[in-house]
Amino acid sequence: EVQVLESGGGLVQPGGSLRLSCAASGFTFSSYAMSWVRQAPGKGLEWVSGISGSGGSTYYADSVKGRFTMSRDNSKNTVYLQMNSLRAEDTAVYYCGKGVGYYYYYGMDVWGQGTTVTVSS
Amino acid sequence: QSALTQPASVSGSPGQSITISCTGTSSDVGGYNLVSWYQQHPGKAPKLMIHEGSKRPSAVSNRFSGSKSGNTASLTISGLQAEDEADYYCCSYAGSSTLVFGGGTKLTVL
Numbered sequence: 389e390v391q392v393l394e395s396g397g398g399l400v401q402p403g404g405s406l407r408l409s410c411a412a413s414g415f416t417f418s419s420y421a422m423s424w425v426r427q428a429p430g431k432g433l434e435w436v437s438g439i440s441g442s443g444g445s446t447y448y449a450d451s452v453k454g455r456f457t458m459s460r461d462n463s464k465n466t467v468y469l470q471m472n473s474l475r476a477e478d479t480a481v482y483y484c485g486k487g488v489g490y491y492y493y494y495g496m497d498v499w500g501q502g503t504t505v506t507v508s509s
Numbered sequence: 510q511s512a513l514t515q516p517a518s519v520s521g522s523p524g525q526s527i528t529i530s531c532t533g534t535s536s537d538v539g540g541y542n543l544v545s546w547y548q549q550h551p552g553k554a555p556k557l558m559i560h561e562g563s564k565r566p567s568a569v570s571n572r573f574s575g576s577k578s579g580n581t582a583s584l585t586i587s588g589l590q591a592e593d594e595a596d597y598y599c600c601s602y603a604g605s606s607t608l609v610f611g612g613g614t615k616l617t618v619l
Contacts, residue, residue: 432612433549433555433613450607483555497560
């Protein structure tokens with residue numbers, strides 16, 4: 389079964405850091421792009437970041453550029469989202485999504501259940 | 510990266526057809542054939558319904574279809590069923606290696 393499973397969410401103070409992980413299984417991991425998408429409480433979806441299958445290219449929304457870093461370890465079938473300088477507006481459920489193909493912009497066909505990040509003092 | 514424009518809500522009766530619009534610009538929806546559509550039930554993860562404008566994953570019912578005209582993409586659901594009641598989001602490549610989502614549309618099955 390193709391699936392992805394996020395972890396690493398929690399409560400963090402403004403200005404703090406957190407690293408999210410997304411473990412994948414059931415498909416040839418390195419052949420597919422991956423993305424992170426977040427959803428603030430009661431709000432819509434917001435694309436955060438994408439990464440190519442090889443990990444050689446990463447892409448970010450303007451709202452997180454310079455603060456978040458996406459990476460992947462194809463030997464562990466895992467993608468990561470390192471989040472620094474966190475702000476209250478980063479509070480959201482963070483979803484990991486498997487790309488339809490090698491390029492992240494084709495769409496995301498498998499989603500995890502999400503992990504909750506709360507930024508508050 | 511301005512959000513794509515979707516109607517806040519649409520409704521229809523069982524068996525009817527409805528269409529959800531997603532309006533952008535020539536820099537996103539109109540410039541690429543890279544619109545995807547997602548269904549999200551309350552408290553659940555999104556589910557891909559359409560990708561690359563009109564391609565439907567094999568597990569998705571053929572009652573769902575996608576199209577585009579100019580800067581507006583559309584998701585049409587035919588033969589509306591109670592389980593189709595959910596939030597729907599469009600998403601488009603927006604150039605500069607970014608993706609942009611619409612604000613979401615709440616579909617009510619009367």
